[in-house]
Amino acid sequence: xxxxxxxxxxxxIFLGALPQVLQAQWSQPIVRAELxxxxxxxxxxxxxxxxxxxxxxxGWHIYWLNPGEAGEATSVRYxxxxxxxxxxxxxxxxxxxxxxxxxxxxxxxxxxxxxxxxTAPKDLAPGTRVTLRARxxxxxxxxxxxxxxxxxxxxxxxxxxxxxxxxxxxxxxRDRLPVDADSPAGPAKVRVSGGIAARGSRGRFEIVxxxxxxxxxxxxxxxxxPALGIEDVAVRTEGTHTRITFSARVLSxxxxxxxxxxxxxxxxxSQGQPRGIEVRVPLREGRGQEAKGxxxxxxxxxxx
Amino acid sequence: MKSSIVAGAVVxxxxxxxxxxLYGEHPVGGSTPAAAKSPQTHPxxxxxxxxxxxxxxxxxxxxxxxxxxLSDYKxxxxxxEWFNGECPYVQRHYKSKTMQSLAGxxxxxxxxxxAINSTSTADRKVNKAWVEKYxxxxxxxxxxxxxxxxxxxxxxxxxMFVIDRDGNxxxxxAIDDDPxxxxxxxxxxxxxxxxxxxxxxxxxLKETKPYGCSVxxxxx
Numbered sequence: 001x002x003x004x005x006x007x008x009x010x011x012x013i014f015l016g017a018l019p020q021v022l023q024a025q026w027s028q029p030i031v032r033a034e035l036x037x038x039x040x041x042x043x044x045x046x047x048x049x050x051x052x053x054x055x056x057x058x059g060w061h062i063y064w065l066n067p068g069e070a071g072e073a074t075s076v077r078y079x080x081x082x083x084x085x086x087x088x089x090x091x092x093x094x095x096x097x098x099x100x101x102x103x104x105x106x107x108x109x110x111x112x113x114x115x116x117x118x119t120a121p122k123d124l125a126p127g128t129r130v131t132l133r134a135r136x137x138x139x140x141x142x143x144x145x146x147x148x149x150x151x152x153x154x155x156x157x158x159x160x161x162x163x164x165x166x167x168x169x170x171x172x173x174r175d176r177l178p179v180d181a182d183s184p185a186g187p188a189k190v191r192v193s194g195g196i197a198a199r200g201s202r203g204r205f206e207i208v209x210x211x212x213x214x215x216x217x218x219x220x221x222x223x224x225x226p227a228l229g230i231e232d233v234a235v236r237t238e239g240t241h242t243r244i245t246f247s248a249r250v251l252s253x254x255x256x257x258x259x260x261x262x263x264x265x266x267x268x269x270s271q272g273q274p275r276g277i278e279v280r281v282p283l284r285e286g287r288g289q290e291a292k293g294x295x296x297x298x299x300x301x302x303x304x
Numbered sequence: 305m306k307s308s309i310v311a312g313a314v315v316x317x318x319x320x321x322x323x324x325x326l327y328g329e330h331p332v333g334g335s336t337p338a339a340a341k342s343p344q345t346h347p348x349x350x351x352x353x354x355x356x357x358x359x360x361x362x363x364x365x366x367x368x369x370x371x372x373x374l375s376d377y378k379x380x381x382x383x384x385e386w387f388n389g390e391c392p393y394v395q396r397h398y399k400s401k402t403m404q405s406l407a408g409x410x411x412x413x414x415x416x417x418x419a420i421n422s423t424s425t426a427d428r429k430v431n432k433a434w435v436e437k438y439x440x441x442x443x444x445x446x447x448x449x450x451x452x453x454x455x456x457x458x459x460x461x462x463x464m465f466v467i468d469r470d471g472n473x474x475x476x477x478a479i480d481d482d483p484x485x486x487x488x489x490x491x492x493x494x495x496x497x498x499x500x501x502x503x504x505x506x507x508x509l510k511e512t513k514p515y516g517c518s519v520x521x522x523x524x
Contacts, residue, residue, distance in 0.1 A: 069459045070518035072483055100424070101450060101521025103459050137484070139392075145517040147392050226513050251477075253510030 030057045030140045035132075035152035038115075038170040041162035042130055045122035048162075049170060050086070051115040052076050052136045052152065054108075061109045062138040064094035066224040068105035072139040072147075073224070076114050079133040083121025090115050092176035093266045093276030096219050105141075106221050113173040124158045131155045178264045178276035187212055187267070188242075188277060195285030196256070202249040207279055209265060211240040216268030220244045223262035227254040228283075248283065259283060357509065359467040362452045364420065366443035367432035377416045379469050381501050383407070383494060385479075386453065387419040387444060388426070388461040389434045391517035396485050397462065398438055403479075406495055407442050413502045417442040422453030423461075424522035450521040460516035466497045468507065477512030 031054055038049035054074070056062060063071040078086040091114065094106045118132070137149040181190040194205035207220070218237045222230045233246040244265070250256050261281040269275050359382075363373040374382065385403055388394055397403055407417035421431055421444050431444035447453055456465060456476075466475035475497040482490035493512055500507050 070514075070516060072515065099518045099521070100523045101454065101519060103518040103521070105518065139517075141517065143520065144390050145392055229511070229513075251511035251513070253508065254512070 028057070029148070030060050030146055031055065031062060031138055031148050031150075033136050033150035033152055035134050035154045036113075036166050036169070037154055037156055038164060038166055039156070039162045040165045041157045041159035042120045042124065043160060043162055044120060044124040044126070044158065047117050047119045049115050050078070050118050050132060050134065050154070051113045051166075051170060051173070052134055053169070054112045054114070054136065054138065056108065056110055056112070056140065058110075060140045060142045061095075061097060061105070061107045062112065062140050063105065063107035064221065065091050066106055066222060067139075068096075068107075069103045070099070071105050071107065071141060071145075074107075074112070074114065074136070074138040076116065076134055076136050078116065078118075079135070080118070081130060081132075083123065084130075084132070085119045087117040087119075090177055092173055093178055093264060093274050094221055095266075095274075096221070113169065115170065115173065120158075126159050128158050129155050130158060176274055176276070178266075178278040181277050181279045186277065187215070187269070187275065188265075190265075190277065190279055192279065192281050194281075196248060196250065196283055197285045200285075202247060203283075203285065205246050205248060205281055207242075207244040207263075207265070207281065209242040209244075209277075211242065211267075213270055214240055215242070216272070217266075218242050219266045220246070221264045221266065222246070223264070225258065225261055227251055227256045227258075228261065256283065357472045359465070359471055359473050360455050362455065364445035364447055364452060365428060366445055367428055367435050368443075369428060370443075372418065372443060372445055374418075374467075375471075378471055381410075381413075381415045381469060381498065382467040383410075383415060383417045383498070384456070384465040384467070385417065385419045386458040386461050386463040386519060387421045388423045388517060388520060389421075389430065390423070391461045393483075393485075393516040394461050397479065402492070403462075404438065404440065406492065406498070409495075410498050410502065411441065413498075415498060415502070419444040420447050420452060420458075421445065422447040422450045422458060423520045424448055424450060425520065448522075450519070453519050453521065458519050460514040461519055462516050463514040463519070464494050466494060466501070468501060473509065474501070474507045475510050476514075477510075478514045478516075481512075483515035 034053050036051050036053055038051070042048060054062065062074050065073050067073050076089050080086060092112065094108060097105050097107070099105065124130070131153055133151070133153045135149060135151050137147070139145055139147050179186055188209040188211045191208045192205070194203055196203035215237065218235055220233060220235050227250055229249045229251055231247045231249065233244070235242065235244050248261065259282060261283055263279050263281055265277045265279055267275055359374065361373070361375045363371050366372050403419070411417070419442060426446070426448050428446050431446060434440070435444055462479050464475065464477060464479050465473055468474045475493065477493060479494055480490040480492045481487070497507060497510065
C-alpha cells in the first residue's frame with residue numbers, strides 16, 4: 001500500500017515537472033538555437049548578416065514582436081567587439097494561433113531565422129579572427145509554457161574578399177520579411193482609413209487591399225502598442241479584394257503617444273510561401289490616406 | 305475570518321432590504337441571501353463578460369472546499385490574482401514573494417486578496433498543495449471550468465484586478481511593468497493602486513496590457 005502511494009506521488013511529481021524534465025533529461029530541447037552568418041568572412045568596413053536560427057519542437061510555438069494577448073516576444077541581443085554595430089532584428093511574417101478560450105497569440109512554429117545587419121569597422125586586419133556573440137531569449141508554449149535562452153557565438157575570419165554562406169537559408173527568410181505597403185512592385189495597393197477623434201479614446205479603422213493576384217490565407221497582425229486595446233478584428237477576402245476592420249481603444253489611464261500603429265498583413269503567395277506587407281495605420285482621425293512610410297518599421301526591433 | 309463573514313452577511317441582508325444590490329445584475333429588492341449566494345455566475349454572461357465598472361459577482365470554492373463569494377467583501381478593497389502554478393511568470397513572482405508581500409502589506413489595511421486558478425487541468429488539491437508550499441495567507445479559488453475567468457476577461461497568468469469598496473473595478477492588467485523580470489526596480493501597478501485607495505483617494509479606472517502565460521481554459 002505504502003509502496004503504491006509512493007510510486008503515485010513520484011509519478012505525480014514527475015508529471016508536474018515534465019516540461020523541465022523534457023528539457024533536461026532527454027537532451028531534447030524544445031527550442032534549439034544556432035548563430036549563423038551569411039558570409040564566410042568579414043570584410044573590413046562592409047556589412048553582413050548574422051542570423052539566429054531557432055528550431056522549435058513540433059506542437060510548440062514562440063512569439064512575434066507583439067506576442068498577442070499572452071506570451072512574450074522573442075529577442076536577440078548582440079555582444080560585439082569594438083567598432084562593430086548590430087542593426088535592428090528583423091522579424092519575419094508571423095502566424096496567428098488561438099488558445100482555448102479564444103486567447104489570440106502571434107508567433108512562429110517549426111523554425112525561425114532572426115537576422116540583423118552587422119557593420120564591421122574599417123580597421124580590421126585581414127587574417128585575424130573575430131568572435132561575435134548573441135543572446136537569444138524566448139517563451140515557448142504548448143499546453144504549458146517554458147521560457148528559454150541561449151548564449152551563442154560564431155567565429156569568423158577577416159579577409160579582403162568573402163564568399164556567401166548559408167545563401168539559400170538567408171534568402172528563404174528574407175522573402176518572409178514584410179515589404180513596405182507602398183513598394184511600387186508590391187503585391188497589393190493598400191488604403192487605410194478611420195481614426196480616434198482628437199479628444200476621443202476609441203475609433204474604428206479599415207485597411208483595404210487590392211491584390212495583383214488572388215492571395216491565400218490573409219491575416220492581420222497589429223504591432224506592439226501598450227496604450228491600445230485592439231478589438232473586433234475582422235479580415236474578409238473575396239478574390240483580389242481584402243477588407244480589414246478593427247477597433248482601437250486607448251486603455252484607461254494610458255496616454256497614446258504614437259501617431260501610428262504598425263501592423264503586418266500576411267498572405268500566402270502563388271508558390272504557397274508565407275509573405276507579408278507592413279501597413280502603418282495613422283491613429284488620429286483625419287489622417288487616413290494611402291499608407292505612407294514614416295517612423296520605425298514593425299519588422300524591426302532595435303538592438304538593445 | 306468566520307465572524308467577519310457573518311458580519312458581512314448581516315450587512316448584506318441589510319443592504320438588500322435597503323436598496324439596489326450593487327454587485328452583478330441581480331433583480332432589485334427581489335433577491336434573498338440564498339439566491340444571491342448561488343454558485344451561478346452572472347446571468348448576462350454569454351462567455352466573455354465585459355466587466356463594465358462593476359465587478360461581476362461569483363462564488364468559487366477555495367482550496368479547502370469552502371465557498372468564497374465576492375459580494376461578501378462589499379465595503380472592502382479586493383484584489384483578484386489570476387493564477388497558474390505551472391506558469392513560469394507566476395513561479396517567478398511567487399519565488400520572489402511579489403504577491404505574498406503585497407497581500408501581507410495591505411492585509412492590515414483590510415485589503416482582501418483572492419487568487420483564482422482557471423487552469424482547466426487544476427483542482428482543489430493542486431491549489432491546496434500550492435497554498436501549503438508557499439504558506440499563503442490568502443486562498444486560491446478553483447475555477448477550472450473557466451467561468452469566472454471568462455466573466456472577467458482574464459487572459460494571462462498573472463492578470464490582476466483591483467476592486468474598490470463600492471464594487472468598481474479600478475485596475476485591470478499586469479502586476480508590474482516588467483514582463484521579463486529583468487528590471488532592477490519594477491513599478492508594481494497593483495501596489496500603486498492599493499496605496500491610492502488606502503490613502504482614501506478616489507481612483508479612476510486604469511488599465512495596462514497584462515503579461516504572462518495564456519490562461520489555460522478548457523478545450524472547446
